[in-house]
Amino acid sequence: MDEQRFEDRLQAFIEEIKQEDQMTEKQRSILEAAIKLFASKGFHASSTSEIAREAGVAEGTIFRHYKTKKDILIAAVAPVIVKIAAPYILKDIRTITEARAEKSFADIVTELYRNRLSLLEANEKHFRILIQEAFFHEELRETLLQTVAKEGKQIIQRFVEQRIEAGELRPLPPEVLMRIVLSLLLGMVAFKYVVGKEEFASLPEEEQIDLTVDILMNGISQR
Amino acid sequence: MDEQRFEDRLQAFIEEIKQEDQMTEKQRSILEAAIKLFASKGFHASSTSEIAREAGVAEGTIFRHYKTKKDILIAAVAPVIVKIAAPYILKDIRTITEARAEKSFADIVTELYRNRLSLLEANEKHFRILIQEAFFHEELRETLLQTVAKEGKQIIQRFVEQRIEAGELRPLPPEVLMRIVLSLLLGMVAFKYVVGKEEFASLPEEEQIDLTVDILMNGISQR
């Protein structure tokens, strides 16, 4: 249906990204302008002429560096998947598997939340584009799942099972556990950016995280 | 910046919606086609000619009923806000406030999750459009928050405080509690539609909900 598979194109970009410092001044400004516009208006609502104007570049220059408009989108989104998401996920998994018994599950989750939140904050625009575009683009969704979810799933699953056997966690289905840990993380992010920074955030972020982890571990009911 | 305030236009549609059964056959098929396309491709990626083709209607007919393309979007999204979200929210609040002491907090949340999930399922496409468009459109986001969140906030807050005083819940900040209850709901929806129905959903939905509420109440740690 589509001209080319998303994965293939993404793979092609991985090489380029590794030497991304060789980018021209103009090329970088095109990408920056595109990210800014895509994040605030969406991909289809941003025209190439607008990107050119924002970047201070002739429209032709855009197509010297990016074959199509869609290639700009991929170039904007690929580093998030390739450089940020995947390695960090693997790092998370490593710290999880390495921390055999010394660290408590609560500490591990707290650390995970802290990392993720600062990561999301630093790359807010990129993630907006990613989430927004993943909404329609099934290819992207699959690539994301393939890269992010499935690789770590089994390792995390085994780790969780160990903690259950050790008596630290209740005997719950690992995928339900993962869903809830992720839901609480995404919920914090969503409330921060959708609901607004001031109105609902009465607590500092540090405490917000600690409380969330506490509730995750112990629940909300009084005993 | 925009031609007209979103709220005003939405207000104008409320009247029309109340007598929506007077819609022409063609008008209804235009709206259906638009919802289908907006949900799958997004607003800007769907052209009016495409909508006309999908609806089996001349392009001119679209503009007989909807002044602009954006009006179709509002007509598609307005009923979700006006008819579905707001009244149900109020109904939720009523059941919450009415259930003084008979029902446990867990039962109330379970019921809430069941209602919400079936509601989201029944109006999946509408909500896709709503969420997707709320991403860029600050006006819509504010309207949504005004209609949905703030009205109930104080009532729920007072209710939660009562339950805390009664010793049923731990003394937690009400907004954190609300955030977590909502996060778990949204997490279930997201996992259902983003991750896919088969792969991660090893449990039937009924059990999925019960387990989630159980974890919300009691946490994941073994005692």
Add this chain to the structure above:
DNA sequence: TTTTGAAGTGAGTAATCACTCGCTAATACA
């Protein structure tokens, strides 16, 4: 100094966009 190739330009292109308008067909009301 000459050659070469990449970076950058901006006018130009066909296609498509949202939307209009003059028209006919159908329906409602007198």
Add this chain to the structure above:
DNA sequence: TGTATTAGCGAGTGATTACTCACTTCAAAA
């Protein structure tokens, strides 16, 4: 039945779209 009103049509509108191409600029190699 005659008349007014609305629904529906589709060719046509100017504007905008993603993208092309012949051209200039410029730095590094030969």
